[in-house]
Amino acid sequence: METIRLGKTGLMVSRVGFGAIPIQRLDADDAIAVVKRCLDLGVTYLDTANAYSTSEGRMGEALAGWNGNVVISTKSQSRTPEGIEAHLAQSLEMLKVDSIDLYQFHNVSSFPDLEKVLDPNGPFPIVEKAKREGKVKHIGITSHQIDVAKEAVKTGRFETIMYPFNFIAHELGEELAALSAQHDVGFIAMKPFAGGMIGKATLAIKYLLQFPNVVPIAGVEKLHEIEEIIRIVEGPWTLTDEENAEIATIRTETGNRFCRRCDYCQPCTAGIPISNVMSFPTMVKRMPLKNVVTGWIADLMEKASECTNCGLCEERCPYQLPIREMVSENVANYRRLKKEWQDSGAA
Template sequence: MNTVALGQTGLLVSEVGFGGIPIVALYPDEAMSVIRHCFGLGITFYDTANMYGDSEMKIGAALEPVRSRVILATKTMKRQADDAAKHIEQSLQNLRTSMIDIYQIHQIAKRETLEEVLAPGGAYEALRRARAEGKVRAIGFSSHNVETAIEACRTSLFETVQVPFNFIESRAADELFRVAETMGMGIIAMKPLGGGVIGPAELCFRFLQQFSAVVPIPGVKTCEEIDEIVGLYQNRETLNKADREEIERIRSELGTKFCRRCEYCLPCNKGVQIPIVLGFRGFASRLPPIATLALVGPAMRSAESCIGCDECIRKCPYELPIPDLLKENLALFREYEARYKD
């Protein structure tokens, strides 16, 4: 596996990384086998987050013997410095390391959130202090909102940016990537397979290979999945006419149903947690049933409060038929809950 420079961070990473959500569904020994298999294939970049269940602990245990040969990235959802500092210490312990290569502020979706984390006493203060103390090497952020991500990049305070990027969620290529590259930032692409919703894998990664500065971090939970992805990088093929036609077909089919999690629809005046409800299929495909029900159950039930006012449709930049999608996903959740609750 080739290595690439992650912007101007000084970090060299494998051109494909490892996304740490799906291993939550594995037993510890299974997760260790998958992670070490990835390392054996040349994967040196591992991304996780404090909120991903036991993902940090599994990655830390598997990679402790080769810590000096890998790049570890994790995240905190905390917005205040004291809380973020506690997460940093917990992540250091979970990952079994004295220094985290990239520590990211998780999901900066709105300008208000950006202002909150950068304000005195905000989360950024804790990350900057940790970097000064040698506990963190680079500071980054993740976002599902392109406009807010551009604003965050332009502050010059972050060294990496992580956003969803695939052939359906492709708006980041219009301006965000240019801004990030100009700022010398490393670009990390989460959801290269749309959270497991889109495929096939060869189309997804041929599309991504057009963007040499972008490092995708697919979430995998089997050796076969990463074998396929690595094979697509060892035997590259450019998109041909048939590929592009198939991409357009999938875009047309999913484009009016696929939530980009930009959060423009929020807040709902009835308290419906719209992005989580619309992302149910992705949660169910990547997490074990017990974790899915615990993590998204309350949010899914919030969809029962929808009154069909259509305010969310008016705010959605993609004009998704959100009330209809809420009903559809709530019905799927009820079937899922009935099957796995006991």
Template sequence: MGFVTLGKTGIKAQKQAFGCLPIQRISKEDAVSLLHRAYDGGMNFFDTARAYSDSEEKVGAAFAGMRDKIYIATKTGATTAEGMWKDLEQSLRMLQTDYIDIYQFHNPAFCPKPGGEDGLYDAALEAKKQGKIRHISITNHRLAVAHEAIDSGLYETLQFPYSYLAGPQEQELVDKCKAAGMGFIAMKGLAGGLIRDGMVAAAFMEQQPTVLPIWGVQHQWELDEFLSCIKEAPAMTAERQAVIDHDRKELSGDFCRGCGYCMPCPMGIEINNCARMSLMLRRAPAAGWLTEEWQEKMKKIETCLHCNKCSSKCPYGLDTPRLLKENYEDYWKVLEASKG
């Protein structure tokens, strides 16, 4: 079985890791069963967050009494030391543990450092001293913050969006982390649903020995696909490379990655899906997106205030109102064509 050593942490994680955001959408019983299946299949690294509603609680229920057999990473979105301590104590309770392996600042707009007015990094240092966290880490969607975190030498891992649709900017982060002895955890390995073949995505990740992908899993069939990669690492065949080449050509340029950091919209527009609807219509069965429910959601684009709050928060610098308008127009064309 292939493992990834996360930089200088000493953590050796199975190459196929479990992203626990989606389990907030299923029952506790189903989540526990899925997590047990993941562990039995060889997975040993589980990534969650305080912000993922009851995800931590489900992870805690699944692994109570076997804490030493797995690695747990979680996150705090706090902006003050007081808030971080509150999040940490709650995470420890929900996870039914007395320590977190990797404690991550969750997509901060800045890079927390010792002596900062926010007090975040100093609080994390104290928590590490107390044994409540073992490694101080950071997640982000902003290239500038990610570079600052690597260059600072303060963090032991970086979590950042990374898939075969990534460009040279993201690859530079991977390479810098490797050179700095810093672990790299890849979120959005399926590009928020734009990549449709998990085996192709996993084969790409196999070519990056220092990258640990955390696959967002909600269904057993999804899990089983990645568990099969533990039994036999997926090779990069000519057919799989052809899929990657096609997708890179089709999905190059300005497109919404679906990260959701532009949310919430003051008019209730579901931006992270509506701004990439054209892609979803063509890369997944269209019928699921042409329902009356989704027609109503797309109609909300008509109420856009053009306040540009979404654009100002987009980590990729996209002109989100323009994308919404273009996807709105395309949606109705596809809908009309489907009726004919």
């Protein structure tokens, strides 16, 4: 498969990568089979995270004995020196490697959060030390918030940026792709299918391949899904007039219900992290049921139920999203799933 230089890391990776969120939902054998199929098909960029429950361990199992070329990236949401040290040690153990090619600060969601990451007494020096010791080869960052992502690129401290980019939420991704190219920061595009809203892989992948410094990562859980993506990458990539028209139609039909996670709707009067609540349908598609009705996601959705319907967020949203309606739909969906889970006896 064609390769692409991942910004200033200098790493050469396959033109599309693999995102390992969905393999948490599979049983271990199926999860390992998906990762192995990716490797067999020439996918050399594999991304996981400490936060993705079984994902790192399964990737480690799949990689055991693999002696081909591969670039492994993982990430941590910890913002403390002790926390990041523990997560890094755990990742090395789970992935069964002596060194992680790309270690990322995961989901840096606000400017104070970015400050915490870069604090001289915070987690960054720990990862820099790990880099000097050879446990980490390159340092990156992931964010869903465009202004934070842009600032992270400009700091010059990160070699890669991971950000949601697809043809529905295209405006912000295109802007970031240009900025990343200017700073030679590798751009890893998460959510190429817009969290499941783009059903046609051909359109989603071909659109992103037009950007020569962007590596889309596809979160696949079935063998035929990765096989289809590889066929698309083999080309030709140019979007036909018909495909461009189809993209335009999908944008019009879904764009007014698609959250770009820009957070311009904040601050919410009830303190609800609106963009996170908007991601609930994606979480449902990609995570085990238990994970979306317990823990931090349950806390998030309980918070969402406190919406007072003040409507201020809708006045601020540049995309005129019906936020109140969408929050309320997501809360209702969460309650239904929680009941289903409780009734199943798994609680």
